[in-house]
Amino acid sequence: MRLDRNLCHLRIWAAIAVIALLPCAASAGPITPERIAASLPKLEALAEAAVTDGAVPGLAIAVVHGDEVIFLKGFGHREAGKPESVDADTVFQIASLSKPVSATIVAALVSDGAVSWNSKIADLDPAFRLAEPYPTSELTIRDLFSHRSGLPGTAGDDLEDIGYDRAEILRRLRFVPPSSSFRAGYSYSNFGLTEGAVAASMPTGKSWEDVAEEKLYRPLGMASTSSRHADFVKHVNRAALHVRVDGAWAAKIRRDPDAQAPAGGVSSTARDLAQWVRLLLGDGVYAGKALIAADALDQTHVPLMTRGKNPVSGGESFYGLGWNVEFGRHGLSWGHAGAFSVGARTLVTIFPKEKLGIVILANAFPTGVPEGLSDSFADLVFDGAVERDWVKAWGTIYSGMFGPVVEAAKATFAVPPSPSRPARPASAYAGRYANDFIGEADVSSAGDSLVLKVGPAGARSYSLTHFDGDLFLTYPDAEMPDRPTGVSFAVGPDGKASAITIGFLDDNHLGTLRRVATRLAETGHPRRPACSRRVAKQSRTVGSPC
CATH class of the missing domain: 3.40.710.10 (DD-peptidase/beta-lactamase superfamily)
Structure with a gap:
């Protein structure tokens, strides 16, 4: 954020x-x-x-x-711990x-x-x-x-x-x-x-x-x-x-x-x-x-x-x-x-x-x-x-x-429910998911954890740590590295996840992606089931019916 x-x-x-x-x-x-x-x-x-x-x-x-221009001056340093000073010609973003x-x-x-x-x-x-x-x-x-x-x-x-x-x-x-x-x-x-x-x-x-x-x-x-x-x-x-x-x-x-x-x-x-x-x-x-x-x-x-x-x-x-x-x-x-x-x-x-x-x-x-x-x-x-x-x-x-935001997120995920539910095998979650807005997401296993890749050609990678049942945690914010965000899966009768909801991409209820069977076209414009756009619009809930 x-x-x-x-x-x-x-x-x-x-x-x-x-x-x-x-x-x-x-x-x-x-x-x-x-x-x-x-x-x-x-x-x-x-x-x-x-x-x-x-x-x-x-x-x-x-x-x-x-x-x-009646006053023009710099103060302090361009970078903390280094000697170079800020002046009127220092370039800032x-x-x-x-x-x-x-x-x-x-x-x-x-x-x-x-x-x-x-x-x-x-x-x-x-x-x-x-x-x-x-x-x-x-x-x-x-x-x-x-x-x-x-x-x-x-x-x-x-x-x-x-x-x-x-x-x-x-x-x-x-x-x-x-x-x-x-x-x-x-x-x-x-x-x-x-x-x-x-x-x-x-x-x-x-x-x-x-x-x-x-x-x-x-x-x-x-x-x-x-x-x-x-x-x-x-x-x-x-x-x-x-x-x-x-x-x-x-x-x-x-x-x-x-x-x-x-x-x-x-x-x-x-x-x-x-x-x-x-x-x-x-x-x-x-x-x-x-x-x-x-x-x-x-x-x-x-x-x-x-x-x-x-x-x-x-x-x-x-x-x-x-x-x-x-x-x-x-x-x-x-x-x-x-x-x-x-x-x-x-x-x-x-x-x-x-x-x-x-x-x-x-x-x-x-x-x-x-x-x-x-x-x-x-x-x-x-x-x-x-x-x-x-x-x-x-x-x-x-x-x-940001303090209250971080603390609220920490409190939400501080302790798993008791008794907590185990995760399914990694194969239940692994695969490709997509919607029109986010594009493609790829979930794969990496040792004892899962890795989520999103963005063009999987440009961004996030480690997923199990929290409870089909809910995992990740830490996507560089500016708030200790703030956890949930990533949850909806699992169908066949024991495989049919959808994923990525919490840090769900601000506008568009963070739910459906499983797809094939890799997306090179254009990067994902093909997804006809019902999935409606699902993403109507609810954050992964298991919303089509």
Whole structure:
């Protein structure tokens, strides 16, 4: 369960309500350039303290006021335990901060007349399908960038986990039942937004990655920014991803997000992203040149979908097109967070009325440092003093984010039932299973255990340990290696398993695969019994009748 799957846009409002925020402080007077300048040394001290205290190994910050970058600095280290320092040109993986960047790129295409926000996906990418015909025919770029297509939030993330590429993931979204009626519900979808971006680029005849470079990165001189992971790893001055291991930060895991590049695959620097913020604060004008029409950009900040109550102001929190739109303690703000639970945290916050923006990039998870520093800076600018220790408050929230999930999973599988039921012979479970969404799974014996292989050509392999009866356990999450997940078999009258339900691929009730007699076709499009799609849709239960 990666955070880029579920929480990149800070979908944690319900959780952070427990912070018990204080009433709005009275303004300390008009915001002036002098007030903003006076806040910068205090912001710097807070950032240095966060690194010194071990809240994050390294971070970089850019502050923009009007058309001027007024603060740009790195803190800490690119990798824990190594001497190389973070600076303004250190390249970070920015996770879901990619979404507003991609919205800006699409706005450039809209400005050029290549597409409109209301262009239909059926016209741009006729091969793309949702599960139902009417939404498929009416779906627009606007729908996908505002997360109102009906696609469940995790749709496609599971396929990315097991090795499928972007094209195959987008093709298989047609098998995912909707989580809400079309345009009636908000569900934050990485691959929904990815399809919106890819479709928007199609009239150009170029890849999304090339369009991003042509329409945004190159015109703004963002020479260290890319939507390709291969470009990120070429940089010597790049930040490693960090997670906590035995209480200390460790660079353990790498993350290649190319499949969802528009939603989470951008890599950039504080210096480069400051240029992007200049463009936004200039309403599409950069260095005196009009690059994007203001009305095309303005549409990205129109609140379209409600995300629930903002715990700071008590008002509604909204989503526009790749942007959070907030009405909080300090008035209107646009923002977006990014997170890889394998080790990245990022944030942009813009106060459009004040023409003020801040970007914070950090190389670790869990940490609330970006939000803590952003809130502290806003307090300094608007009120003249920091209201509370925001870094600590946000750090507490993020530190506890996965603990309950892991502990609940451990408790569920802590002790087998008594008396426990033995497993059947390995031959009862071994074989091939398939459905349209997951594709093929192969189960084979390996000594005293079973091995499950899934993904294209069995790209991912998981050891299965017996728990009880026909239920086995595996540990699929690199970021939560001690969290068990169930893998269960339904065994027929002949003593052989007729189906397998893979718990970590069952978020959308599509983790049940039926036994197949022959290997799949080379295309990777599995053939399965006519009833099995209905079984996968209607229930998690392996033994659902056909």
